[in-house]
Amino acid sequence: MSTGYSPCGPDAARLAYLDLMREIEDFYYREADLLDERDYDPWLELFTEDVLYWMPMRLNLPWEERAQDITSEEDTAWIHDDRATLEKRVRQIQTGIHWAEEPLSRVSHLITNIRLPAPVSVLPEGASVTVKSRFFVYRNRLETETDVLVGRREDLLRRLGGELRIARRKIVIDQSVLMAKNLTVFL
Amino acid sequence: MKSLGGSAHALVDMQLGEISRELFVNQDLYREEQERIFARAWLYVGHESQVKAPGDFFTSKMGEESVILTRDRAGKLHVFLNTCRHRGMKVCRYDQGNTKNFICPYHGWSFATDGKLVGVNDYQAAYQPPFDRDQWGLVEVAQLKVFRGTVWATWDPQAPSFEDYMGEAMFALDKGFAPWDGGDGQTELLGVPQKWIIPSNWKFVAENFSCDVLHTVSHRSVDMVGIGPSVGEGRRDPMGRQLVTSYPGGHGCLYGIWPTETPRQDYAGSAETAAYFQDCWQRRIKRMGKQAGIIPVVGTMFPNMSFHAQQPRTILVAHPRGPLETELWRVYFVDKDAPLAVKRYLRSYYLRYSGPAGMTEQDDMENWNYASAASLGTVSRRYPYHYKAGLRAGGASDDVPGRVTENPVTTEQNPRGLYKRWADYMDAPDWTALCAAQEQP
């Protein structure tokens, strides 16, 4: 590793990368806050108009078939939403009579292990980057009802109007039989 | 099996329309149900499209127990209990696949896809005299039936044939599981099942889908938002007149009756889907005449197979796991010949409607959860549930077989019919008595 900083040398690229990573991390922490503080309208704005919000299912398969243990986009899924459906989910909670979330659950999103599988240092307008992360989501509702949902996210983030937007989200949960009675919490 | 001497019928008052909360919380009744209902009734196991080729298998459940649906090398379908005859190990722990043999991971016994025990380690050296391997194959169901792609089985050799078990409810299955054009084409599953666990008794699920016409307030939020396949409020396209229909075998169904001279506007949210539907609808009218307008909307085939057959199209099985725990398995089906774009559109509609993330089903599960929990207490158990809607309504109809109550008269006749049959099973020592009990009101 070199010590001296040069505005156009490898250190500049590294600094740009760190800067982008910070921006991405901050994006996820803000998203978690919006969700956990029930600020759903600005949360919706984090998605592009053409977003695919997709939560495949998991299968128990032999070792040789392990690559297929996440259901494909042409299979059934837990969730397979476009932007309009995502918006309907928010509107349903906001009716105040969506009994599954009325009264609201208490939720904390912990987002960790944020990583760019193919590191980039700059993300110009219109460009996209794949970001992998883990989620640990704690949900508690009414008295003692508790769910812990853990898994991976694989997002495609796109820069639009200077801001990061989610153009695609794949949510891979580490359960085959879902142990929560419903999925009313956004992951 | 000993007779409970009519004690189950004492919990289910058909005259008053009152049903004891014990049915939903009592551990002893729950254990009895496993023996008296799930080991005797015809149960839904899977769909033919899950086991197309020889050697294909799909791991399913019958009641609490794991079973394997498999197509053997000769192409014949079987359903086996998923347990090794040696020391009980689950012989198949994969959800689906294709195999030559099921090889037990414990001591290595291997079973062919027709259930035969074909391999035992140290067979020559260890077993002197040799034991008869033909006697130690996988445990197979007593009867199996495929109907319009759906696969059913029962453990009871005395159980009547599938057709007799369903009785006039065959009409609902025949119409419900036909392709949209009403012909003999195939339906297929959109993919693997959704499986999830809910804290509720299985009968809440069964009675709800048998046709609980009263639970509209459960779904008001989703109706306001509007998730149907066309635009605007609601969850579905119009279905026409609504007939709540029950059958003596404990089965219940809601039919939509559409006047065939009135044009339909279904699936207006997708041009391709609307066009495919129109094409099927025209062929359906040509094929079936006035009968084309009769389409089952929702129903439960006793005990625990529920379905939506119009919008969405899906099968839900409520597998019991305890008095207060149920494992739901939901699959979605479409016409095999539908264009890919139509299948995709239907998938997104079905998935936003049903399943744990379904905007409709989410609210059902909240209700079943806390209805079960609030019925557990010593005092709350003293107070029966109320099933009095339409107590004196209902009769024969020209449109469909069975006992029919037409909307706008609301009725809880279908849940009542389900619990009457539940009591028959719990009290009757054998199928002779069960068949006789079916004739009693």
Ligand code: FES
């Ligand atoms: S338990 Fe299967 S071989 Fe022993």
Ligand SMILES: [Fe+2]
């Ligand atoms: Fe419902």
